[in-house]
Amino acid sequence: MSAPLADRIRPQTLDDVVGQTHLLAPGKALRNIIESGQIPNLIFYGPSGVGKTTLARLIAGQTNKKLYKLNGTSASTADIKTIIEQVNTISSYNGILLYLDEIQYLNKKQQQSLLEHIENGNITLIASTTENPYFYIYNAILSRSTVFEFKTVEPAEVERAVLRAFHAMEEELSVQFKLEDGVSAFIAQACGGDVRKSINTVELCALATRPDQDGAYFVTMDTARELAQKSAMKYDKQGDEHYDLLSALQKSIRGSDPDAAVHYLGRLLEAGDLLSPCRRLLVIASEDIGMAYPMAIAIVKACVDSAVQLGLPEARIPLAEAAVLLATSPKSNSSYMAINYAMSDIRSGKGGTFPRQLQNKHYDGAERKEKGQNYLYPHDFPNHYVKQQYLPDDLKDTVYYQYGENKTEQAAKIYWEKIKGK
Numbered sequence: 001m002s003a004p005l006a007d008r009i010r011p012q013t014l015d016d017v018v019g020q021t022h023l024l025a026p027g028k029a030l031r032n033i034i035e036s037g038q039i040p041n042l043i044f045y046g047p048s049g050v051g052k053t054t055l056a057r058l059i060a061g062q063t064n065k066k067l068y069k070l071n072g073t074s075a076s077t078a079d080i081k082t083i084i085e086q087v088n089t090i091s092s093y094n095g096i097l098l099y100l101d102e103i104q105y106l107n108k109k110q111q112q113s114l115l116e117h118i119e120n121g122n123i124t125l126i127a128s129t130t131e132n133p134y135f136y137i138y139n140a141i142l143s144r145s146t147v148f149e150f151k152t153v154e155p156a157e158v159e160r161a162v163l164r165a166f167h168a169m170e171e172e173l174s175v176q177f178k179l180e181d182g183v184s185a186f187i188a189q190a191c192g193g194d195v196r197k198s199i200n201t202v203e204l205c206a207l208a209t210r211p212d213q214d215g216a217y218f219v220t221m222d223t224a225r226e227l228a229q230k231s232a233m234k235y236d237k238q239g240d241e242h243y244d245l246l247s248a249l250q251k252s253i254r255g256s257d258p259d260a261a262v263h264y265l266g267r268l269l270e271a272g273d274l275l276s277p278c279r280r281l282l283v284i285a286s287e288d289i290g291m292a293y294p295m296a297i298a299i300v301k302a303c304v305d306s307a308v309q310l311g312l313p314e315a316r317i318p319l320a321e322a323a324v325l326l327a328t329s330p331k332s333n334s335s336y337m338a339i340n341y342a343m344s345d346i347r348s349g350k351g352g353t354f355p356r357q358l359q360n361k362h363y364d365g366a367e368r369k370e371k372g373q374n375y376l377y378p379h380d381f382p383n384h385y386v387k388q389q390y391l392p393d394d395l396k397d398t399v400y401y402q403y404g405e406n407k408t409e410q411a412a413k414i415y416w417e418k419i420k421g422k
Contacts, residue, residue, distance in 0.1 A: 005203035006196040009168045010054050017051050017058075018161045018195055019153030024055075030148055034059055039097070041118050043137065044128040046150025047241070049194030052128040056099045065124060066092035072105035080113055087122045096123045103127040104136035111138050118144055152193030159188040161195050165202035166219075177206065177217045183224045190228040201228045242273075246280050249323070254288045258327035265323045269316050278304045281322050292332035292406040299325060332404035341400045351392040358390065383419045 002008070011017045014024055014031060023030040033039070039059055044052040060067045068083050086092045096117075103111070117123040118141075125145065129136060133147055162184045166177050187205075191198035204227045209217050245268050252260035268277045282304060285297040303322035307315035345351060357375040376386045389396055403413040 004196075004200050005165055005168065006049075006199040009165060009199065010057065012058075014055075014058060017054060018157045019193075020051055020055075020150055022151065023148055034062065037062060039063060039124055039126070041125045041145040042127070043103070043133050043142070043145045043147045044126070044150055045133050045147055046130070047152055047193065048130055049191075049196035049198075050150045050153050051195065052150055053099075053101060056101075056126045056128060059126060060097050060099060063097055063124075064094045065097040066094070067097050067099065069099045070101070072100060072102035075100070075106065075110070077110055077113070080110055083123070084113065084117060087117060095121065098123050098125050100125060100127040102129060103141075104129045104131045104133075108138055111141050115140055115144070153195055154193070155185065155188040158191065158193065158195055158198050159184050162187050162198050162202055165199040166206070169203060169206040173206065175211075175217050177209065177219055179219050180221045180224075183219055183221055186221060186224050187228055190224075198228075242276070246276060249277065250280060250284050250288070253284050253323065253327045254331065256327055256331065258324045261323040261327040262320055265319060266316070269312060269319070272312065274307065274312055274315055277319060278307060281319065281326065284326050285322075287336045288331055288333060289326055289329045290332045290335045290404075291409050291412075292330035292404055293408065296326060296329055330406045330408075332406050332409060334402055334404040334409060338401040345395060345398070351395045353392045353394075355389045355392065357388060385419050387420070 014034065017024055022028065025031065042059075044055065046052060066086065068086075070079055070083075083096065083098060086096060098114075100106075114123060114125060118125045125141075127137070127141075127145070133142060166179065166184070170176055183205075187198050187201050191201060201224075205219050205223050206217075208223055208227065209219050211217055245264055249261060249264040249268070252264060265277055281300050282297070285300040289296040300322045303318040303325075306318040310318070376388050378384050378386050380386075391398060403409045
């Protein structure tokens with residue numbers, strides 16, 4: 001079985017790599033390092049299909065070191081040990097270059113086994129990961145490496161690779177393809193910045209196209225749409241993309257941008273994730289809207305219940321209503337901050353007792369000098385309020401809740417200031 005087209009036409013020079021100009025344009029630091037031939041330990045971080053493996057292969061080809069390749073999803077401790085045993089042997093007298101793909105899947109012990117050798121230079125490590133390295137790679141490895149972040153490739157750059165891929169298929173199949181207007185741009189856009197996926201989509205389009213009655217191989221937009229289906233959704237519910245989308249959804253709503261809110265909601269739903277946005281919208285209703293519009297949580301709960309009952313694709317409709325409502329609502333995080341401050345005091349050991357009048361008992365022990373619970377029932381007093389201590393003694397003057405600068409909370413503030421005589 002032949003390798004995928006993306007592997008068969010990998011770039012042979014730095015100038016052939018599409019995208020990543022912030023790293024590889026002439027004069028950029030990483031390009032200068034590569035061209036110097038003195039390669040330090042490197043970690044490449046970014047989404048799939050944007051050139052991390054390709055660049056690592058190009059670097060390996062420019063060194064005189066013995067090249068070993070491992071993938072973190074399948075590498076064992078024995079595999080790593082075998083490579084370490086080659087240090088200072090005749091076959092690796094110039095040193096070893098280890099390309100380790102998906103390093104985040106190695107456990108701490110496996111990663112630590114490399115430390116001594118990457119520190120003294122016997123092994124040069126080039127590792128790649130789709131996950132945030134500062135969360136998934138151990139600090140001892142990070143401190144001995146330089147991290148470079150790869151970015152999603154822009155559609156215009158991906159289209160260059162798409163056209164090159166069609167040309168490669170023409171040479172392999174000895175035919176000439178004609179593309180319906182917009183096909184190459186559509187594939188570049190639909191694959192979401194994943195160059196590998198776009199090239200492999202080209203291969204599928206080429207293999208799926210049959211000559212017409214005139215013997216012409218015409219790649220239609222319908223074929224491209226069918227074979228590039230949902231390929232733009234680079235989404236892993238356990239990975240960074242998942243949490244980045246949820247973060248972007250909440251920050252867009254907090255920033256009162258309904259357009260961005262429905263965009264990120266749509267991306268979550270298009271990936272088939274219904275539960276995560278439901279939970280996050282409920283959180284946002286209390287955390288970011290809160291007391292400025294207290295009914296928001298009830299409305300969002302109704303929208304979420306409707307979405308769960310309907311299921312996808314109809315669930316998008318009530319969830320969009322919830323997202324737009326929250327984005328266009330007045331904002332207040334006063335209750336959110338109040339509970340955070342309170343729990344901070346609790347964790348620090350404050351407030352372990354109760355004022356006597358709040359305790360749920362009416363019998364005073366013989367040792368207690370002050371008799372009686374002395375609880376004042378607010379409903380027995382004008383305006384259903386009477387001043388008494390509610391917080392524990394060591395926190396009795398603490399203020400956790402600050403009224404927000406919105407109409408609802410300011411109205412409540414005026415009311416209680418009048419009642420409490422402030």
